[in-house]
Amino acid sequence: MAASATLTVNGQVRSVSDPEGKSLLSALRDDLGLVGTHYGCGEGQCGACTVLVDGKPVRSCLLEVGQVEGKSITSVEGLATNDGLHPLQAAFLEEDALQCGYCTSGMIMSGVALLARHASPTRAQIVHAMEGNICRCGTYTRIIAAVERAATIGRERSNG
Amino acid sequence: MAEPHEVIADTIEVERYELLQAPLYRFDQSRRSFLKLMGAGMAILLVAQDVLAQESGSGGPPTSIDTDRIGAWLHIGPEGAVTVCTGKVEVGQNIRTSLAQAVADELHLALDGIAMIMGDTDLVPFDRGTFGSLSTPAMAPQLRRAGAAAREWLLDLGAESLAVERTALQTIDGRVVHARSGRSLGYGELTEGRQLSRTIDASTVLTATGQWTVAGRSAPKVNGRDFVTGTHRYPSDITRPGLLVGRVLRPPSFGAELITLDDGQARGLPGVAVVRDGNFVGVTAPSEPMADRALAALSAEWRQQASPVSAATLFEHLRATAVSDHLYADEGDVDTALASATHVHAQTYNIDFIAHTPLEPRAAVAEWSAGAVTVWTGTQRPFGVRAELSRAFDLPEEQVRVIMPDAGSGYGGKHTGEAAIEAARLAQATGHPVRVVWTRAEEFTWAYFRPGGVIDIRSGTDAGGSLVAWEHRNINSGGSGIRMGYNVPNQRIEFLRADSPLRQGSYRGLASVANIFARETHMDELAHLRGEDPLAFRLRHLADDRMAAVFAAAAERLGWASRHKIAGRGFGIAGGTEKGGYVATCAEVEVDGTTGKVRVVRAVAAFECGAIVNPLQLRNQIEGSMVQGLGGALFERIGFAQGRIDTASFARYRVPRFSDVPELDVVLVDRPDLPSAGAGETPICGIAPAIGNAIFDATGIRLRSLPLAPRGLKV
Numbered sequence: 001m002a003a004s005a006t007l008t009v010n011g012q013v014r015s016v017s018d019p020e021g022k023s024l025l026s027a028l029r030d031d032l033g034l035v036g037t038h039y040g041c042g043e044g045q046c047g048a049c050t051v052l053v054d055g056k057p058v059r060s061c062l063l064e065v066g067q068v069e070g071k072s073i074t075s076v077e078g079l080a081t082n083d084g085l086h087p088l089q090a091a092f093l094e095e096d097a098l099q100c101g102y103c104t105s106g107m108i109m110s111g112v113a114l115l116a117r118h119a120s121p122t123r124a125q126i127v128h129a130m131e132g133n134i135c136r137c138g139t140y141t142r143i144i145a146a147v148e149r150a151a152t153i154g155r156e157r158s159n160g
Numbered sequence: 161m162a163e164p165h166e167v168i169a170d171t172i173e174v175e176r177y178e179l180l181q182a183p184l185y186r187f188d189q190s191r192r193s194f195l196k197l198m199g200a201g202m203a204i205l206l207v208a209q210d211v212l213a214q215e216s217g218s219g220g221p222p223t224s225i226d227t228d229r230i231g232a233w234l235h236i237g238p239e240g241a242v243t244v245c246t247g248k249v250e251v252g253q254n255i256r257t258s259l260a261q262a263v264a265d266e267l268h269l270a271l272d273g274i275a276m277i278m279g280d281t282d283l284v285p286f287d288r289g290t291f292g293s294l295s296t297p298a299m300a301p302q303l304r305r306a307g308a309a310a311r312e313w314l315l316d317l318g319a320e321s322l323a324v325e326r327t328a329l330q331t332i333d334g335r336v337v338h339a340r341s342g343r344s345l346g347y348g349e350l351t352e353g354r355q356l357s358r359t360i361d362a363s364t365v366l367t368a369t370g371q372w373t374v375a376g377r378s379a380p381k382v383n384g385r386d387f388v389t390g391t392h393r394y395p396s397d398i399t400r401p402g403l404l405v406g407r408v409l410r411p412p413s414f415g416a417e418l419i420t421l422d423d424g425q426a427r428g429l430p431g432v433a434v435v436r437d438g439n440f441v442g443v444t445a446p447s448e449p450m451a452d453r454a455l456a457a458l459s460a461e462w463r464q465q466a467s468p469v470s471a472a473t474l475f476e477h478l479r480a481t482a483v484s485d486h487l488y489a490d491e492g493d494v495d496t497a498l499a500s501a502t503h504v505h506a507q508t509y510n511i512d513f514i515a516h517t518p519l520e521p522r523a524a525v526a527e528w529s530a531g532a533v534t535v536w537t538g539t540q541r542p543f544g545v546r547a548e549l550s551r552a553f554d555l556p557e558e559q560v561r562v563i564m565p566d567a568g569s570g571y572g573g574k575h576t577g578e579a580a581i582e583a584a585r586l587a588q589a590t591g592h593p594v595r596v597v598w599t600r601a602e603e604f605t606w607a608y609f610r611p612g613g614v615i616d617i618r619s620g621t622d623a624g625g626s627l628v629a630w631e632h633r634n635i636n637s638g639g640s641g642i643r644m645g646y647n648v649p650n651q652r653i654e655f656l657r658a659d660s661p662l663r664q665g666s667y668r669g670l671a672s673v674a675n676i677f678a679r680e681t682h683m684d685e686l687a688h689l690r691g692e693d694p695l696a697f698r699l700r701h702l703a704d705d706r707m708a709a710v711f712a713a714a715a716e717r718l719g720w721a722s723r724h725k726i727a728g729r730g731f732g733i734a735g736g737t738e739k740g741g742y743v744a745t746c747a748e749v750e751v752d753g754t755t756g757k758v759r760v761v762r763a764v765a766a767f768e769c770g771a772i773v774n775p776l777q778l779r780n781q782i783e784g785s786m787v788q789g790l791g792g793a794l795f796e797r798i799g800f801a802q803g804r805i806d807t808a809s810f811a812r813y814r815v816p817r818f819s820d821v822p823e824l825d826v827v828l829v830d831r832p833d834l835p836s837a838g839a840g841e842t843p844i845c846g847i848a849p850a851i852g853n854a855i856f857d858a859t860g861i862r863l864r865s866l867p868l869a870p871r872g873l874k875v
Contacts, residue, residue: 036390138787
């Protein structure tokens with residue numbers, strides 16, 4: 001394998017050294033300094049490391065760098081724009097949908113992917129889409145409310 | 161490392177597993193560095209209350225005070241910036257927000273005018289740790305006193321500077337204002353670049369609850385934006401120049417001894433170092449994949465000597481090794497009362513070990529400089545970890561600095577400093593800063609667990625169905641929540657310690673989860689045996705108005721009196737008090753008649769903890785407690801055999817997920833006439849017995865073990 005790989009993260013082309021055997025999670029955190037994506041289990045069970053690859057939510061702990069070269073990667077740091085927070089980030093604050101916040105970035109990334117697929121997800125769709133994300137502090141009810149609130153904001157924006 | 165056992169008799173009971181140990185030495189370093197760091201401005205140093213209690217009768221504030229007697233710092237800089245320093249730490253309970261609310265209230269400032277420095281042993285006064293629901297009842301009043309003293313002093317300075325009567329001045333929004341002339345001075349201006357320092361005591365008068373303007377109202381997490389944008393730095397996110405990744409070689413089973421180690425292959429890997437010191441073996445590498453490769457390349461031979469006790473034999477083992485430890489109550493004559501009771505009911509309740517599984521595992525970054533070490537780590541006891549490091553490296557404590565960035569939760573599970581010591585040892589050996597983040601499997605295996613236990617209850621009732629005798633024996637869980645909350649003239653309440661096959665320690669709510677589960681299940685059994693409504697049976701044995709009030713509030717919200725049972729569903733109620741909080745929980749469950757799957761449909765909790773500080777965060781804590789408690793109630797269980805944990809992953813250890821969460825309904829019972837108690841723990845106590853009692857109501861099956869139904873019910 002090459003001594004370095006290039007990844008497109010949050011719209012920027014970035015270089016990752018010694019990519020062999022390196023997880024996307026490790027590359028994001030240790031090579032690119034994007035530590036908003038968290039390690040929770042290393043086995044794809046908790047969702048703390050969720051990022052978007054070509055818009056789909058993936059567990060960055062299970063993917064190797066080589067598998068995502070040439071694809072578009074979005075981490076939590078890439079959501080807010082000059083216009084402000086992503087509607088789901090804002091909704092998390094408005095619904096107080098966090099305690100320790102360690103799961104929050106993964107939750108938000110799973111939620112963003114869901115909202116991209118379903119502008120008005122039902123409660124059952126939210127539960128189904130987010131089932132792989134663990135919040136050990138138990139703020140699930142608030143997270144569901146935040147996704148619903150963000151969906152409302154999103155609809156208003158697209159109608160307005 | 162052995163866990164120090166210490167029983168602390170206090171108004172709020174801290175149980176034997178709190179792993180408390182006071183440091184041997186405390187140095188003056190922190191006060192000096194604090195004042196140097198803060199520079200000009202006004203510093204208020206508050207004498208800790210317990211110190212004053214010991215010195216009662218000395219009269220007035222002490223004139224000279226040692227640093228270890230300072231309970232809190234508060235500083236107002238020349239620009240008016242207010243900095244508060246406390247040894248309490250933030251693990252998701254949002255104490256950073258509610259403590260800032262207390263200070264903002266006293267200083268007549270907006271919440272965002274307060275900066276909190278928490279859990280940095282060089283900057284904050286000594287603190288035993290963040291546990292026992294003590295931050296709100298003990299630390300908030302201390303910070304209020306510091307704020308109130310600063311406010312009063314600012315008024316003195318204002319009267320001097322403006323040459324007016326002090327009584328004509330007010331503190332408004334960071335300024336001392338003379339309304340009549342319209343003149344005012346900012347808090348920072350009043351210090352005029354001087355370095356002012358004053359030591360105060362607990363006699364300072366605080367703002368009455370009714371006059372609170374910032375506390376008592378909902379406030380969102382003060383630094384919430386950092387968390388939703390991914391900019392907050394957790395302990396595992398800390399980086400330093402030249403940082404290496406560390407991994408530790410773990411034995412294949414508990415108690416295994418290292419016989420031989422072949423590290424030749426690992427040492428041959430680029431940038432890898434292997435560190436062996438006694439029974440400690442670790443590796444460092446420039447990257448995570450290389451550290452993993454190095455660890456896998458180590459070839460070790462172990463002598464295994466695991467305990468033969470397994471999850472299957474746990475309860476008989478605990479019973480066989482039980483030794484009386486503490487008699488919490490011995491009133492009347494239980495044996496005689498049982499002998500003459502109309503009905504005697506005896507049952508046993510078994511409690512499995514469970515894991516905290518904070519989503520951020522234990523993590524530490526250690527860096528040495530000139531013989532001193534700084535460690536960033538996730539711990540509920542920064543000063544405890546400083547003491548551990550001091551002992552491990554034979555260093556005076558002023559050569560050790562522990563910094564606790566707001567961490568990815570704890571739930572009582574991060575009282576110890578394993579990762580800190582491991583990172584510090586590897587950093588010392590390699591001369592580089594080293595980061596150690598435990599894997600999930602390590603966290604599941606090498607941390608400590610919520611104790612398993614066996615609880616025997618014998619009760620006696622008279623012909624009218626009134627309790628006449630109650631015997632409660634808890635083996636190994638602990639003493640929290642063990643005291644009988646219901647009226648009974650003859651009672652014996654005992655805790656017995658036992659030989660635990662696993663390392664055990666604090667867990668949210670401590671043993672009150674186990675003790676209240678057993679008591680509230682037993683009370684439910686008695687009510688059903690009599691054919692009496694479970695709530696009515698409880699209420700007629702209750703003398704405590706606060707407990708009765710939360711039962712009434714929860715029952716009303718659920719609609720207990722008019723509840724309508726449909727096939728396969730049932731309702732349960734349970735409650736208890738611990739650490740100054742009162743909780744009553746109702747649950748409605750549904751049991752699938754074919755699969756036996758248990759689903760909690762709805763849960764209602766009424767909670768009272770005195771004057772409410774932050775309704776929004778209180779609600780969040782209660783909801784979170786119910787969800788976390790639901791896991792331990794229904795399915796969480798540590799499996800172990802031959803000195804190994806069989807459930808060391810989220811695939812094998814089930815925690816509550818979105819689909820497990822019922823409709824949650826929280827009733828806050830506000831008592832502004834009472835001091836505020838903590839709220840992070842006690843709300844967890846009601847959910848397990850409420851669910852168990854609801855399962856009985858639905859199916860007629862009485863479950864007496866936690867977890868109740870790890871694989872559903874056998875129907």
